Amino acid sequence: MTQVYRAPTPPTVRSVESRYRASYLLTQPTLRVWVLAIGLLIFYFALSPSSMNFGSLNLLTENALPLAWVAAGQMAVVTAAQIDLSVGSVMSLSTAIAATQMGSSGVDVFGTILVIVLIGAALGAVNGFFVAYRGMSAFIVTIATWSIIDGLALLVLPSAGGAVPNGFANVINTTSPVSFGAIALVVSLVIWMWVRTTAGFMRLRAVGSSAEKAHWAGVAERRTTLMAFMFSGFAAACAGLVLAGITQSGDPNIGTSYILNGLATAVIGGVSLFGGSGSFAGVVGGAMVLTVVNDVVFALGLNSYLEPAIVGGILAVAVLTTGLGSQGSIIQGVDQ
Amino acid sequence: MNQLLDVLGTGLDLLRSRRFPAALAIAGIVGLFLAALFMFPSFDSYSDISELTLFGAFVGFVAAGETLVILIGGVDLSAPWVMTTGGILVAGWATAQHVPTVVAIIGALAVAGCVGAVNGIIVAWLGLSPVIVTLATNGLVEGGLLAYERGMSPLNVPTPITHWVYTKVWGLSSAGIFWIVASVILAILLRRSTPGFRHLATGGNRIAAVLSGVPTRLVTVGAYCGCSVLCALAGILYSGFVQIPYYGMGDPFLFEAVAGAVIGGLAFTGGEGSFVGTLIGVLFIVTLNQFMSALNVSAGVVDLIYGGAILFALAVSGPGSAQKALTKRPARRPAAKEAATP
Numbered sequence: 001m002t003q004v005y006r007a008p009t010p011p012t013v014r015s016v017e018s019r020y021r022a023s024y025l026l027t028q029p030t031l032r033v034w035v036l037a038i039g040l041l042i043f044y045f046a047l048s049p050s051s052m053n054f055g056s057l058n059l060l061t062e063n064a065l066p067l068a069w070v071a072a073g074q075m076a077v078v079t080a081a082q083i084d085l086s087v088g089s090v091m092s093l094s095t096a097i098a099a100t101q102m103g104s105s106g107v108d109v110f111g112t113i114l115v116i117v118l119i120g121a122a123l124g125a126v127n128g129f130f131v132a133y134r135g136m137s138a139f140i141v142t143i144a145t146w147s148i149i150d151g152l153a154l155l156v157l158p159s160a161g162g163a164v165p166n167g168f169a170n171v172i173n174t175t176s177p178v179s180f181g182a183i184a185l186v187v188s189l190v191i192w193m194w195v196r197t198t199a200g201f202m203r204l205r206a207v208g209s210s211a212e213k214a215h216w217a218g219v220a221e222r223r224t225t226l227m228a229f230m231f232s233g234f235a236a237a238c239a240g241l242v243l244a245g246i247t248q249s250g251d252p253n254i255g256t257s258y259i260l261n262g263l264a265t266a267v268i269g270g271v272s273l274f275g276g277s278g279s280f281a282g283v284v285g286g287a288m289v290l291t292v293v294n295d296v297v298f299a300l301g302l303n304s305y306l307e308p309a310i311v312g313g314i315l316a317v318a319v320l321t322t323g324l325g326s327q328g329s330i331i332q333g334v335d336q
Numbered sequence: 337m338n339q340l341l342d343v344l345g346t347g348l349d350l351l352r353s354r355r356f357p358a359a360l361a362i363a364g365i366v367g368l369f370l371a372a373l374f375m376f377p378s379f380d381s382y383s384d385i386s387e388l389t390l391f392g393a394f395v396g397f398v399a400a401g402e403t404l405v406i407l408i409g410g411v412d413l414s415a416p417w418v419m420t421t422g423g424i425l426v427a428g429w430a431t432a433q434h435v436p437t438v439v440a441i442i443g444a445l446a447v448a449g450c451v452g453a454v455n456g457i458i459v460a461w462l463g464l465s466p467v468i469v470t471l472a473t474n475g476l477v478e479g480g481l482l483a484y485e486r487g488m489s490p491l492n493v494p495t496p497i498t499h500w501v502y503t504k505v506w507g508l509s510s511a512g513i514f515w516i517v518a519s520v521i522l523a524i525l526l527r528r529s530t531p532g533f534r535h536l537a538t539g540g541n542r543i544a545a546v547l548s549g550v551p552t553r554l555v556t557v558g559a560y561c562g563c564s565v566l567c568a569l570a571g572i573l574y575s576g577f578v579q580i581p582y583y584g585m586g587d588p589f590l591f592e593a594v595a596g597a598v599i600g601g602l603a604f605t606g607g608e609g610s611f612v613g614t615l616i617g618v619l620f621i622v623t624l625n626q627f628m629s630a631l632n633v634s635a636g637v638v639d640l641i642y643g644g645a646i647l648f649a650l651a652v653s654g655p656g657s658a659q660k661a662l663t664k665r666p667a668r669r670p671a672a673k674e675a676a677t678p
Contacts, residue, residue: 130647137604137605139467139604140594140604140646141647141650143595144646145643145647146643147642147643148640151636151643154634154635155637158636252636263467273464273468303487305487308475309476311475312473315471315472315475319465319468319472320464
């Protein structure tokens with residue numbers, strides 16, 4: 001059980017060279033998920049050559065957008081080593097409010113969008129308060145708020161229906177020259193390129209790696225966790241708005257499937273569930289993978305029931321290849 | 337004065353302890369019951385208690401399984417589809433292939449045990465997050481079951497199970513009595529047996545447990561196995577109740593079970609909680625359910641009250657033990673005594 005300290009091995013020609021080997025791919029989560037996504041896309045196009053055109057790519061980005069955004073929020077929370085299960089209900093609530101309250105005039109639409117996004121951030125702040133300032137388990141707090149927000153969504157809109165103004169739906173469903181989804185994804189990727197260099201994101205990673213060490217290094221770890229939850233609520237509200245635009249209506253239950261799929265997207269995208277690392281570029285790749293899997297299942301004529309099993313399988317492989325040996329080392333070291 | 341301080345100190349300790357939500361839940365159950373007696377003339381207390389224990393048994397076995405896993409600091413999200421698998425496998429084997437009912441039940445429980453073992457081995461040996469591992473197995477079990485059954489609609493559950501679930505012993509439902517007795521036995525085993533101590537030690541402080549020679553990995557695998565078996569048992573009982581099991585029948589149970597366990601004072605940090613607490617929490621959830629369905633409130637309000645109840649239980653049970661460890665304060669009661677001695 002004695003542990004011998006080993007100095008890190010200095011880089012050798014061999015270890016630097018290995019960067020150019022295929023196995024290097026496996027150590028780079030973002031690269032790996034994009035290779036998987038593009039591979040799946042080629043497979044899909046091989047299965048149904050008729051859909052190999054610009055239009056189907058547009059449709060793909062449109063479907064991937066809500067998933068990518070909700071997973072971006074989840075990524076922020078998971079990077080802080082927490083979890084947010086209430087994102088689905090925030091999406092449902094957003095579609096419910098959008099389908100019932102959005103007026104027809106431009107000012108009304110923008111006002112409602114602003115209110116919905118603020119509600120999302122406020123609900124995230126509630127989660128963050130209980131987790132960061134009251135020391136409660138994020139898992140159970142967000143299960144409780146999930147139920148509460150679901151209840152609110154059902155009170156706003158008891159069953160699927162309502163309508164969003166045409167102008168709003170038209171913007172979301174734009175397909176020419178490129179879809180709204182593609183533009184939004186590119187814009188959010190550009191924003192990510194900036195965010196990943198900021199001190200705020202470094203603080204988030206520090207808190208996720210070790211809240212205690214971050215605290216002693218002068219990071220306001222509670223406020224950082226609170227901000228992560230607020231961003232998660234905000235991102236879920238944005239994703240809900242997109243869904244309301246795509247479906248042109250509201251549905252108090254639409255978010256349920258996005259809870260697990262959003263988490264799966266983040267994990268497949270290379271976000272470590274132990275906290276401390278995550279990349280939105282990987283998350284977009286994860287959203288692409290899940291969306292293409294959906295199409296592949298359809299193109300192969302498989303029973304749609306098999307989709308959860310395929311997603312579960314990809315998730316298991318992603319987790320097994322990402323998490324192995326890298327984390328939980330304290331316990332593993334003692335366990336021997 | 338000293339006695340007054342003592343009483344005050346004990347009161348404060350109760351307020352800060354994990355038992356407080358369970359005590360409140362008992363008060364809540366009694367309160368809801370009395371309210372039901374006055375508000376609904378049709379309410380017949382005895383047969384309604386029987387019904388409550390019957391519904392409690394379905395949620396309760398899942399909750400007992402989750403308690404087992406949460407006590408060691410994990411969680412099992414594969415419960416819904418393991419539960420569904422239990423019910424549908426028994427129905428398929430016993431009705432279509434004429435396997436004796438007992439053999440079918442044992443076979444289904446064994447399948448569930450294997451799923452639990454896979455969960456446990458991945459969590460224990462590979463050190464992966466239980467949330468994501470059990471989430472993945474939930475999807476895999478769902479796909480596996482549908483592939484095995486080839487998507488055919490499930491068959492009837494064998495009549496002996498249905499018959500047994502509807503049997504009443506001394507006016508109480510037999511499934512309910514089974515659940516209560518099993519919970520009490522589990523509670524005694526947890527506090528009075530070596531495996532129970534090992535279980536609590538693993539959840540309380542894993543590193544200390546390893547250094548004391550507890551086989552923490554085996555304990556982890558055992559906990560996930562036990563959880564899956566209990567979930568499958570709940571599925572078999574529930575499918576006996578509804579007579580024809582259906583795909584996705586387990587989905588609502590995970591939420592109610594976790595809610596019940598938390599209201600019963602189970603800490604998500606592991607090592608704190610008891611099966612009797614979970615029993616009380618589940619009874620509260622079921623009573624609340626029945627009360628709200630009698631009041632005919634809308635689904636939205638039901639969700640609001642559920643979530644509110646969990647948050648309230650969390651709030652009154654004080655900060656989690658991780659927080660406690662960071663902000664260690666001297667215990668209040670000994671200090672009061674010390675001051676009073678001279």
